Amino acid sequence: MTVLDPILDPVALPSIDDIRDAARAIEGSVLKTPFLPAPRLSQLTGAEVFVKYENLQVTSAFKERGALVKLLSLTSAERAAGVVAMSAGNHAQAVAYHASRLGIPATIVMPATTPFVKVEATRAFGAEVVVEGETLAEAQARANTIAETTGAVWVHPYDDAHVIAGQGTIALEMIESGIPLDTLVVPVGGGGLIGGMAIATKALSPRTTVIGVETELYPSMRAALDGQPPECGGNTLAEGIAVKNVGRLTLAIARRFVDDVVLVPESAIERAVNAYLTLQKTMAEGAGAAGLAALLAFPHRFAGQRVGLVLCGGNIDPRLAASIMVRELARAEKIVAVRLIIPDRPGVLGDIAATIGGCGGNILEVLHHRTLLSVPAKGASVDVTIETHGPHHAREIEAALEARHYKVERLATP
Incomplete structure (x- = not known):
């Protein structure tokens, strides 16, 4: 049964019964996703x-x-009027995908800063897309106007009891798998996902x-x-949970x-996206990898616990994913860049390549400079990006170059 919250009374919060009803409603139309070790x-x-x-x-x-539960x-009249989000x-x-499936007209307002690929994907699912506003707040104002003037039903992304109940079906499936969890870790944007999942979890696995x-x-x-005003802003890899309010x-549910x-730093989110890509061979967007x-970021807090994670989304730009992988290789010193001050004479580049190759390093890029004022007039500098097996191997290559009388300076990698 629904529960009345004293702060929101008489607004009803979703209950475990609502979540069970939602699970029955979406069965066969939404995938029961794998929950795996x-x-x-x-x-x-x-952690386990x-x-x-x-x-x-x-x-x-x-x-x-x-979205589908909502x-x-x-009603039939509301379906005929359409929806706006x-x-x-x-x-x-x-919303676009399931509205199209159900024959419900859908209008989606997206801010002008939305990546083109996401705009086209939403259109491809059959919605009318209105691109307006530089911010989500401006886009929401436009969506509100459309709802008021057309009579379309507003489908809120998180602050809606039906939406919250639908998201709670994830936890229901996790609990019904029979795997007892010490901790459930859930990304938070507006709170719809953790709201539904927390209701289900505390009801069935308190x-x-x-x-x-x-x-x-x-x-x-x-x-x-x-009880504090939020201080929000900045470019985040986890744009899916970059919500100011x-x-x-x-x-009330939280x-x-x-x-x-x-709270986690951006560096931890990058590491998590990379770990899903390289260790699990699956795509995670920044928000999806937040758990x-x-x-x-806090290994001691979860050490030894059986932890359930929700990889809640995989819509990441492939170029960004590739950049993250390269950055993580650089952090692990599996890609290093060095600058060598060298005499400007024939054969030197060949000697450098032979030295690096002799140590088992793989040269990825070479930049040769003769006009920098920081090197002698009869000298040059060479920036070499090298693939290594890790920190020890990188230092071994640097030592071998120094043994050949080259001055070696480690550079920041891209």
Whole structure:
């Protein structure tokens, strides 16, 4: 049964019964995604990790669940009037896809800063896309106007009881798998995902701790729980949870059912995206990897625990994913760049290449400078980017170059 919250009374919060009803409603239309052990992530983090792969949904994100529950709740008249939503990504595609499937006209307002690939993906799912506003707030204002003038039903991305109940079906599936969890770690944007999952978890597995994760740049839920105004801003890899204001419903749920919310740095999110790519061979966007980022940022907090993670989305730009992988190779010193001051005479470049190759290094790039004022007039500098086996191997190559009487300076890698 629904529960009345004293702060929001008489507004009803979703209950475990609502979540069970939602699960029955979406069965066969939304994938019951795998919930699997991840031994390599367990080795990396020191926790016993299990991953729920919501990136395998048709739109590559969990948002389909809540969007479909909301759409199925509409009356015939409301369906005929259509729906309107505002989103820069996953919610837009989820509403567009399931509205098209159900024959419901859908208008999606997306800010002008939305990547072109996401705009086209939303159009491809059958929605009318309106690109307007530089910010999500401006786009939402436009969506509100469309709803008021056309009578279309507003489908909120998180602060809606039907949407929250739909997202809660993820936890329901995790619990029904029979894998007992010490801790559930969930990314937090507006709070719809953790709200639904926390309700289900505390109803069916009350001993399981529910931890939310936000990026340090957008600590909206953490600030709201602390009674402080949020200080949000900056470019984040986890744009899917870069929300400045959490919902009224979701905040009330978090106060009651969420045990804690932690903040993670951007570097941890990068590491988590890379770990999913290289260790699990699966695609995670920044927001989707935030749960794993918490385990990487606070390993002692989760060590030895059986932890459930939600890989809630995989819509990441391939170029960005490639850049993250290269950056992580640089952090691990598996790619290093050095500058050598050399005499400007024939055969020197060949000697450098032979020295590096003799140590087992692989040259990725060479830049040769003769006109820099920092080198002698009869000298030159060479910047060499090298693939190595790691820090020890990199130092071995540098030592071999120094033994050939080259001055070696380590450079910052891209």
